[in-house]
Amino acid sequence: MSRFVEYFGVEPDGSWRAPGRVNLIGEHTDYNDGLVLPIALPNQITITASARTDGLISVASAGQDGVISFSLDSLAPGSVKDWAAYPAGAAWVLLQDKYEIGGANLLVESDLPSGAGLSSSAALLCATAVALLGLHDIEVDPAEVARLAQRAENQYVGAPVGLMDQMASMCCTAGHALYFDIRAMTTDQIPFEPAADGLALLVVDVKAPHRLVDGEYAARRNSCEQAAAQLGVPALRSIAFEELDDALARLSDDVDRRRVRHVVTEIRRVEDAVALLRAGNLRAVGPLFTASHASLRDDFEITVPELDVAVDTALAAGALGARMTGGGFGGCIIALVEASATDTILTAIDKSFADHGFTTPSALDATPSAGASRIS
CATH class of the missing domain: 3.30.230.10 (Ribosomal Protein S5; domain 2)
Incomplete structure (x- = not known):
């Protein structure tokens, strides 16, 4: 039955x-x-x-x-x-x-x-x-x-x-x-299609409990909206990358400046990543992942030690790029790696987590897949 x-x-x-x-x-x-x-x-x-x-x-x-x-x-x-x-x-x-x-x-x-x-x-x-x-x-x-x-x-x-x-x-x-x-x-x-280039996209769940999520998300959203209002734009998307330095100089609050810098530079990184993928240069996207993580860690401040250790360990073990993904304060990282290095990088992350006393992480298959559908 x-x-x-x-x-x-x-x-x-x-x-x-x-x-x-x-x-x-x-x-x-x-x-x-x-x-x-x-x-x-x-x-x-x-x-x-x-x-x-x-x-x-x-x-x-x-x-x-x-x-x-x-x-x-x-x-x-x-x-x-x-x-x-x-x-x-x-x-x-x-x-x-x-x-x-x-x-x-x-x-x-x-x-x-x-x-x-x-x-x-x-x-x-x-x-x-x-x-x-x-x-x-x-x-x-x-x-x-x-x-x-x-x-x-x-x-x-x-x-x-x-x-x-x-x-x-x-x-x-x-x-x-x-x-x-x-x-x-x-x-x-x-x-x-990473596999077509001999690559793999690893998703590693760091098993970190989400901390202070609701209040922290609201604070970042409020900071972005406050900065947009001070700059006289409907949303931070309206600030061109070339105008970023001028916009930052007009903001009085350092936290708002860092939030704005993340959003504007992250939008540019998306544009750059799309251009590279259209050109068939997937390996060059890796450094954009890593730059994104640094921005999320330093300017948006939504990483936790488990995410940072996972990213740093993946990079040290040979990943082409790595970053947290999702809302932050826990969750997962993604790492763009040579397919032949997958086991080495996952083993390194496991060892690093054990050395730090963190919960053992787990990895998921990240093959790009289709959206919702009927299956029977």
Whole structure:
């Protein structure tokens, strides 16, 4: 008997998936109308679903006990708590936009680490949305599903996230990075296949507990908005790289200056990385990763010792470049390495973590993969 039948007593109608993501470069420019360059991971959240006619949604997770049920008629922000708030939020936002979905049984399964900064929440929202739409053969543009998922996380779950994670989960394609211009709301698929060049992209979860995340994220966002207001621009994206020195000289607060310097230089690094990838020069992107990490560490101040040690160790062991990825204060690093050096670099990181008394890290496959889809 299948796990779905064990939970719900009926056969499923189909399964849908949405992947996690890492951002190659462009960290923390999203709320400044910036540029980002994520890839979708092969790690994913899968929703197996069946339709029901009583207006209820029942959700179960392989990692949680029991089944949680709620009525579509009574959905409102705050009405469903904890992890089930994400599938509830996806249903709520679809109803808000008048999509004619109905009740459903949803089994959530995942090989995507929670809390690693790999966008498991966005993947869960996107997977739920495509499953609920798919049960009724409703076709929606992937970018629109991404926007709906962002609204669900903002308005139902209450997390002030940007749009990058959802766009990556919905719109990435295999063998490419997604060049997403947030101000223009445009995307371009940039070839990114490290294996074709004898390279690998390592994702290392440093297993560091997230520290002071909510207040620190808010402080950085406020600093960016404060600096933009002082400079008379709608967002820091409006400051050209060539104008950076002049802009910094006009700011009175040193913290604001460093935050501005990170955002403006990070946007330039995205532009440079895209140009190099289009030219087929992937190895030259490595130093941009490393420069990005230094900026995130020194100017944006969102790294922690585990992230810094992982990056420094990877570089010392021969990585072409390395940086933290995600929100910071824990999570993961990515490292661009020669494929033949993968085991050497991972062994070096393990040893360095043991020497520092850190929790043993884990590594993930970072093959650039496709966005959300139906799989059965």
